[in-house]
Amino acid sequence: MSRIQTVFSALKANNKKALIPYITAGDPHPKHTVNLLHALVKTGADMIELGIPFSDPMADGPVIQRASERALQHKVGLKNVLDMVAEFRTTDTTTPIILMGYANPIEAMGQAAFTQAAKIAGVDGVLTVDYPPEECTEFIAGLQANGMDSIFLLSPTSDAARVSLIVNQASGFLYYVSLKGVTGAANLDVEQVKARVAEIRTKTNLPIGVGFGVKDAATAKNVAAFADAVVVGSRMVTTIEDSNDDNLIANISALMHELRATIDA
């Protein structure tokens, strides 16, 4: 069983929902990233989405764009991101790490080379925003052959045929984009999302995570009532942006405590 599956099974057995924070690797500075990962785990993260910085993050709103820009100022590339994961893995062998990013950094390294390097570093899943399943068949096969999960987005506009196509290619869990827009856009409509998630469940047994519009603990709790996982991204990054070297870990930990406590309550 993969680390991602293990975590979802354990949570289910305890009737709990997964909290998945997102941070961009190298934001605000590469020296903080591994410490931040450990702090997220300590304060209740069940898995972590780690963003690969990219110059042209088309699906992201201004908050996560700025995170990429801060990381790129320190020349954090995909290879550095994998080094950070490897360093994290020296002391944490249980928390799944999901890399989230865009196709071009992976293509620049080479799909096969990336898959090998990611496996060695201890990556558990990969979500490539601009690789729809039709365009990355070999890549998915390579990931899965190497014990990693291929995470895919489902959107409010995905029709039934599309959902079927994607759930058949996906593994680990599905990531439902809760609104029409970019990351961190508006507040999501909980009832609408709930209905869509119920529809998706008729086609798959994979766990379903919800993200893109989860801006506060109350929304996170409402989403956790019907989803298997809640992804919190832009809110994390905003907290990082508003912190300094001295209070960064404390601020992130406080936000995580609040999210965890509210979801579990």
Next chain:
Amino acid sequence: MQDSINQRYDMPDERGHFGQFGGTFVAETLVEALEELRLMYEKYRYDAEFLAEYAYDLKHFVGRPSPVYHAARWSNKVGGAQIYLKREDLNHTGAHKVNNTIGQALLAKRMGKPRVIAETGAGQHGVATATIAARLGLECVVYMGSEDVKRQAPNVFRMKLLGATVVPVTSGSKTLKDALNEAMRDWVTNIENTFYIIGTVAGPHPYPMMVRDFQAIIGIEAKQQMQEMVGRQPDAVVACVGGGSNAMGIFYPYIDVPNVRLIGVEAAGHGLETGMHAAPLTANSPVGVLHGNRTYLMQDNDGNIIETHSVSAGLDYPGVGPEHAWLKDIKRAEYVAITDDEAMVAFHSLCRTEGIIPALESSHALAHAEKMAKTMRKDQIILVNLSGRGDKDINTVAKLANITL
């Protein structure tokens, strides 16, 4: 190549691939919108009524056909081959861009979308979009890099006169590629009521194919006009390439015509060796994925897109339309690059010799035609796509000469 000359050229495949290039590399949130567009374009591509309306607008609103003009005095001065110009600069709005915006706007109208958005670099595509939006009564929002807003002030004002909202984009390198990112973000947020009019032969499928088809009127007319004027087709067709829409437009109808060389001219900026250019094909940039398609792409070792440079904002793009990448690989088209300085010389030369002020983009094609002509016989013919007029560039040209207007 022998085989593909004998067979009818038929690209892209059903999913928008030109060999390894093209495709649909977008987030899931855009997939349905692109599928809807693909089906609508499929429906109207050969629809007699749609094509008649398009043809009517090209004739009566744009002023087509644009003439082919024998630049006899300039040819003599250059010494060598005869240079003919396809006068896209004479179109309404002053460039080839309007051929495409009319096609897409008519599609938007049929799809019932009351709002159109566009990205623009030099501002020509933005103006062409604002123009047709005004004529059809559509709301229009144009995204433009804040750097470009500064260097193309007249076009910004033109768009505003036409009723468009111009949104300066301050993310990334603040140029065309960032404007495209921002337009995509708008589209994904407003999918129900918005049609995204992409201005070049890039983006996800079906855009590279659809924009090429709408621009192909350039080559279709040129073939007929050359036959009428000189009784044969040119030895070479030369066009500038940023994203590559004017070049695809004039190349496409010639792909199956043997013995016509197709030459795309990229922007060498300060020189390929300086790294400050916008010439991914000529500089042998690696293959990558950006803006929804796979193509040759200027990038660093980590796969981040690098900043480009050209004196001409319309060529300042780090990628290139996927069909150009394909035509390069199958060796049906050749790609070269012209520096800022070389383009400026050709710009002034055409102004003084022919009484035509060319766009800085088109001046790259002119500069290469001049180089080629010198090595050719007097009875040989080069057809240059004069893709736009240079009025929009007079501030840039004046600044280079240290003149304050």
